[in-house]
Amino acid sequence: MIRSYYEATARERIDAILDARSFRELMPPTERVVSPHLQALSLPVAFDDGVVVGRGAIEGREVLIAAQEGGFMGGAVGEVHGAKIVGVLQRAIREHLPVVLLVESGGVRLQEANAGLIAVSEVMRAILAARSAGVPVVAAIGGQYGCFGGMGIAVSCSNAIVMSEEGRLGLSGPEVIETAHGVEEFDSHDRALVWRTVGGKHRYLLGDCMTIVDDEMVEFRGALAASIEAAGPLTLETVEAEHAKLSRRLERFGDATDGEDVWRALGWADPAVVPLADTDVFLTQARLLRAA
Amino acid sequence: MEHLHYRFTGGRKTRAAESRIVGVVASGNLEVLIEPAPLQGACTVDIDTAANGFGAVWEAVVADFFSRHPLADVRISINDNGATPAIVALRLDQAVEELAAAVPPEPRA
Amino acid sequence: MNSRSVAPRIWDAQMQGRRRRLERATARLGSGIAGKLVDTRAIVGLLEAVIEPGDRVCLEGNNQKQADFLAAALVRVNPALVHDLHIVQSVLALPEHLDVFEKGIATRLDFSFSGPQSARLAQLVSERRIAIGAIHTYLELFSRYFIDLTPAVALVAAQAADASGNLYTGPNTEDTPIIVEATAFKAGIVIAQVNEIVDVLPRVDIPADWVAFVVESPRPHAIEPLFTRDPARISEIQVLMAMMAIKGIYAEYGVQRLNHGIGFDTAAIELLLPTYAESLGLKGKICKHWALNPHPALIPAIEAGFAESIHSFGSELGMEKYIAARPDVFFTGPDGSLRSNRAFCQMAGHYACDLFIGSTLQIDLAGNSSTATMGRIAGFGGAPNMGSDARGRRHATGAWLQAGRETERRGDARRSMPRGRKLVVQMAETFREHMQPAFVEKLDAWALAESADLPLPPVMIYGDDVTHVLTEEGIANLLLCRDDDEREQAIRGVAGYTAVGLARDKRTVENLRDRGVIRRAEDLGIDKRMATRDLLAARSIKDLVRASAGLYDPPKRFRNW
Numbered sequence: 001m002i003r004s005y006y007e008a009t010a011r012e013r014i015d016a017i018l019d020a021r022s023f024r025e026l027m028p029p030t031e032r033v034v035s036p037h038l039q040a041l042s043l044p045v046a047f048d049d050g051v052v053v054g055r056g057a058i059e060g061r062e063v064l065i066a067a068q069e070g071g072f073m074g075g076a077v078g079e080v081h082g083a084k085i086v087g088v089l090q091r092a093i094r095e096h097l098p099v100v101l102l103v104e105s106g107g108v109r110l111q112e113a114n115a116g117l118i119a120v121s122e123v124m125r126a127i128l129a130a131r132s133a134g135v136p137v138v139a140a141i142g143g144q145y146g147c148f149g150g151m152g153i154a155v156s157c158s159n160a161i162v163m164s165e166e167g168r169l170g171l172s173g174p175e176v177i178e179t180a181h182g183v184e185e186f187d188s189h190d191r192a193l194v195w196r197t198v199g200g201k202h203r204y205l206l207g208d209c210m211t212i213v214d215d216e217m218v219e220f221r222g223a224l225a226a227s228i229e230a231a232g233p234l235t236l237e238t239v240e241a242e243h244a245k246l247s248r249r250l251e252r253f254g255d256a257t258d259g260e261d262v263w264r265a266l267g268w269a270d271p272a273v274v275p276l277a278d279t280d281v282f283l284t285q286a287r288l289l290r291a292a
Numbered sequence: 293m294e295h296l297h298y299r300f301t302g303g304r305k306t307r308a309a310e311s312r313i314v315g316v317v318a319s320g321n322l323e324v325l326i327e328p329a330p331l332q333g334a335c336t337v338d339i340d341t342a343a344n345g346f347g348a349v350w351e352a353v354v355a356d357f358f359s360r361h362p363l364a365d366v367r368i369s370i371n372d373n374g375a376t377p378a379i380v381a382l383r384l385d386q387a388v389e390e391l392a393a394a395v396p397p398e399p400r401a
Numbered sequence: 402m403n404s405r406s407v408a409p410r411i412w413d414a415q416m417q418g419r420r421r422r423l424e425r426a427t428a429r430l431g432s433g434i435a436g437k438l439v440d441t442r443a444i445v446g447l448l449e450a451v452i453e454p455g456d457r458v459c460l461e462g463n464n465q466k467q468a469d470f471l472a473a474a475l476v477r478v479n480p481a482l483v484h485d486l487h488i489v490q491s492v493l494a495l496p497e498h499l500d501v502f503e504k505g506i507a508t509r510l511d512f513s514f515s516g517p518q519s520a521r522l523a524q525l526v527s528e529r530r531i532a533i534g535a536i537h538t539y540l541e542l543f544s545r546y547f548i549d550l551t552p553a554v555a556l557v558a559a560q561a562a563d564a565s566g567n568l569y570t571g572p573n574t575e576d577t578p579i580i581v582e583a584t585a586f587k588a589g590i591v592i593a594q595v596n597e598i599v600d601v602l603p604r605v606d607i608p609a610d611w612v613a614f615v616v617e618s619p620r621p622h623a624i625e626p627l628f629t630r631d632p633a634r635i636s637e638i639q640v641l642m643a644m645m646a647i648k649g650i651y652a653e654y655g656v657q658r659l660n661h662g663i664g665f666d667t668a669a670i671e672l673l674l675p676t677y678a679e680s681l682g683l684k685g686k687i688c689k690h691w692a693l694n695p696h697p698a699l700i701p702a703i704e705a706g707f708a709e710s711i712h713s714f715g716s717e718l719g720m721e722k723y724i725a726a727r728p729d730v731f732f733t734g735p736d737g738s739l740r741s742n743r744a745f746c747q748m749a750g751h752y753a754c755d756l757f758i759g760s761t762l763q764i765d766l767a768g769n770s771s772t773a774t775m776g777r778i779a780g781f782g783g784a785p786n787m788g789s790d791a792r793g794r795r796h797a798t799g800a801w802l803q804a805g806r807e808t809e810r811r812g813d814a815r816r817s818m819p820r821g822r823k824l825v826v827q828m829a830e831t832f833r834e835h836m837q838p839a840f841v842e843k844l845d846a847w848a849l850a851e852s853a854d855l856p857l858p859p860v861m862i863y864g865d866d867v868t869h870v871l872t873e874e875g876i877a878n879l880l881l882c883r884d885d886d887e888r889e890q891a892i893r894g895v896a897g898y899t900a901v902g903l904a905r906d907k908r909t910v911e912n913l914r915d916r917g918v919i920r921r922a923e924d925l926g927i928d929k930r931m932a933t934r935d936l937l938a939a940r941s942i943k944d945l946v947r948a949s950a951g952l953y954d955p956p957k958r959f960r961n962w
Contacts, residue, residue, distance in 0.1 A: 044341075046316075346836060379466065
């Protein structure tokens with residue numbers, strides 16, 4: 001069985017993260033609910049529109065799950081794709097089950113234009129509605145396409161995010177920033193720079209994700225289970241605390257022009273070691289030297 | 293996009309009870325959905341492909357596939373995004389293997 | 402007796418010419434030269450003083466290393482003073498390499514490879530701004546430096562120089578020694594750009610006696626990580642083909658000494674050695690000695706004890722510390738850094754290796770292969786040197802004798818001598834990207850020869866040299882083919898669903914398979930279900946870093962963390 005989360009398909013991830021034989025797919029490929037927009041544009045469709053949804057168990061606890069397939073259109077969210085995710089979130093409220101989102105997406109599927117935009121907004125709303133109803137929503141980011149665009153916003157509405165250092169979380173994609181502002185401002189081919197800006201370790205140090213794990217299925221599984229356990233309610237207080245955290249971040253790091261500046265400000269004597277350190281070594285220090 | 297349809301007879305029925313899907317519709321790749329279906333003993337292959345004009349190649353690939361795996365009452369549906377014949381043949385073989393794994397165990401005597 | 406006197410022949414005109422050029426340099430630059438060290442700002446003046454119109458000039462454009470500062474300076478010379486140069490150069494990589502032709506500073510070119518500039522080169526040729534003398538392999542071009550293409554001036558790149566003018570070329574020594582030797586010993590003038598001037602060099606790669614001038618360039622010379630292949634991009638099909646290469650050829654012939662043409666297919670073979678080859682009990686029996694650049698995909702095979710020695714054409718960015726930590730494997734100086742040498746490594750690949758394997762863009766029905774495409778004049782590089790039978794070879798090894806025995810002899814058996822044979826394997830997926838067939842009736846090389854006015858269609862590896870064709874459909878052993886028809890059907894028999902493959906004579910192909918001329922994965926006992934990426938000893942750049950215990954330092958473009 002595949003061990004690397006990064007390399008795996010959505011189905012392989014579900015297979016490895018859920019308890020053996022516990023997965024029951026909702027709206028499976030046999031139902032052929034494909035994207036009418038892609039068909040109209042004579043583009044290839046996928047029988048599951050690039051997202052696998054259903055129910056299963058993690059370490060015995062029943063959950064609902066949605067896994068995006070980065071290989072299909074970069075995991076971009078279209079009408080059907082978005083509706084499937086919203087569907088499990090709504091079902092989660094009815095059945096009072098936690099939701100696990102295995103996210104890999106460039107954001108809105110531009111080919112679907114307004115339908116795509118609406119779909120992503122619906123996902124954001126559905127996540128917040130689920131959390132308001134006391135349903136934990138936890139997410140994992142660790143695939144090669146990362147999590148960008150509207151899905152970057154959506155996933156930030158969840159209870160907790162588990163990332164590997166290969167994972168990337170952001171809003172505008174690196175290539176988009178370079179195109180809009182020039183290579184002097186941001187060289188999207190400087191991959192070390194990209195990871196200092198949106199990569200897993202940087203997100204962890206900023207406090208945007210709950211934990212960093214090695215690129216192993218078993219690690220993601222354990223961290224997701226733990227994050228469900230630790231999930232708290234969505235209250236006015238938690239939202240206000242989040243706002244305060246973000247204001248403090250702007251104060252502390254607003255002048256930083258590079259991830260290394262942020263890490264130095266956090267107390268890292270030699271920021272250059274951050275990208276090179278193994279996960280466990282990194283976490284030992286990072287638990288103390290991060291923006292909580 | 294091109295739609296292709298092939299139908300074969302004379303195969304052997306599968307004991308598989310459930311459908312399976314392999315592959316991802318990424319550039320240069322394809323997904324293959326394989327389902328048991330009541331087709332009066334036939335095996336059908338339906339292909340939606342982004343690469344137009346390769347009917348002759350698909351026909352040869354699918355015909356060779358059927359001689360490797362002569363199935364009956366099985367429907368195969370493909371979404372293809374320009375995969376080469378090597379990858380198509382690989383995925384078709386993988387689909388059959390996955391289907392074989394979907395065979396329920398023999399009932400105990 | 403004839404009363405008219407005959408002017409005595411001058412026998413040291415070149416030496417006299419050299420003295421004149423040096424005097425002009427001193428006169429022109431004055432205090433801009435101290436011993437051999439030239440002021441950085443005086444470089445254009447130096448070139449104008451030292452180079453004469455019509456000169457043969459070698460500009461060091463290698464695969465990895467570029468004398469970029471000197472190239473940029475050459476573009477800035479006054480074309481009224483310096484014009485109609487004849488450029489002899491291994492690789493045309495930088496825009497400046499063609500700018501000199503656009504400006505009329507140079508008009509004639511003899512070269513080997515032009516990958517990055519191949520389209521622009523074709524353009525300039527069609528506009529008659531460049532006259533190509535000939536397109537060579539590296540070894541041919543180097544050879545001609547000693548016969549009929551000796552440079553008058555060589556512009557080279559080195560890592561460092563000392564005050565006397567000794568040069569340290571370091572890991573990326575590449576072509577420098579052979580260029581400098583040919584130039585220096587025929588009264589030529591060698592000008593070297595260096596990254597730094599130091600008191601004591603780590604080691605002396607080029608003695609000061611051979612060097613006329615040294616200039617410190619404002620930026621370190623460009624080096625490209627040309628041969629690094631990210632294992633993440635290796636496909637399942639490539640894994641399957643690599644398994645067939647290992648079991649069907651390497652194990653079959655006991656290949657201990659080899660060269661891999663660079664690519665993802667051969668990287669897959671290297672990454673399967675510690676896993677698949679190990680499981681077949683092949684450690685120690687194959688792949689001990691390599692002529693190959695030290696690229697990171699080799700790391701697991703080295704760590705697992707397969708690769709015992711590696712001689713290299715050049716270095717590979719990011720591998721410096723790893724190489725220094727493995728001196729038993731690589732050719733390193735007493736200072737610990739690699740010494741590469743393209744000329745010697747090419748020689749080694751030609752004469753001291755029993756197998757070459759590489760991939761290509763097109764193969765025809767006789768097994769000729771070409772990477773030529775319309776609108777580009779790319780040249781040959783080094784592949785033909787490795788990918789050809791070394792007819793001058795005499796020493797025997799098991800693999801060489803076995804391939805020789807298998808070679809079906811044509812003509813009169815009484816008159817033919819037994820010979821050995823180098824294994825030359827062409828590897829290709831039957832379809833490339835965008836469903837382009839790799840197998841064709843007629844190579845694009847023919848059309849290119851016509852449009853670019855080349856004397857011959859540019860063939861990279863000739864069919865007569867090819868011993869095996871390996872595709873995802875199997876291996877065709879051309880040695881065992883008794884005539885051209887069998888050879889054609891053997892190739893069709895592994896050409897998959899391409900038009901060439903679909904037109905096969907099924908009876909003949911079955912017969913060839915029965916005889917073992919064509920062997921499919923099943924015939925080799927290979928279970929195709931094992932052909933997954935899980936079989937690779939490393940699946941990512943990060944895995945390679947780990948395999949090297951952190952010694953490999955990947956260039957930024959290969960990181961994903």
